[in-house]
Amino acid sequence: MALKWYTIVVDSLDPQAQARWWAQVLDWTTVYDTPDEAVIVPRHALEEHEQGPVTHLDTWMRRGQGLVFVPVPEGKTLKNRLHIDLAPHTSQDRDAEIQRLLELGATKVDVGQDVDKVSWTVLADPEGNEFCVLSSRDQ
Known part of the structure; x- marks a missing residue:
């Protein structure tokens, strides 16, 4: 049996502002x-969350992940060891x-990538957490 990847937790100086920003970026709620x-969580998952507890294991394992923002007193000082990759669909203008x-x-953000040789762009959110926008894809 496997455990479910449930959420990613992001330490934040202002969790509510970070949640609003990422919800706007991802069109989540x-x-x-x-x-x-x-x-x-993704908007399509909202209905699942509103339905309450899930008793069937397979259904629960298929439920999508969320992002959780929690307060911390210190600001970010080093490059992230874990980051989010975002990808536009091939029908979108990257x-x-x-x-x-x-x-x-x-x-x-420059984290040492050679912008002439990589197919992604490194950005940071308002609190400095790095994430990447990958090349367009359809899978």
Whole structure:
């Protein structure tokens, strides 16, 4: 038997602001919000969450993951050891999506990548957490 990958937890100076930002980036929605935690999930998963507890193991294992933002007193100081990769579909304009992220408050980041040789762009969210926008794909 395998365990379920449930969430990724992101330490944040302002969990609510981070949750709102990432929800806007991903077109997700907030399902839980307290001073100690903000949780976002894909919009299509919202109905599943509203239905309450899941008793069937296979159904529960297929339920998507969320992002959880929790408060910490310190700011980010080092490069992330774990990051999120985002990918546009081949029908989307990748450069326009990157521009949208920049307009929402993301920043371009140099983590040592050779921008002339890689097929991804490294950005950081408003609190400095790195993430990548990959090349367009259909799988």
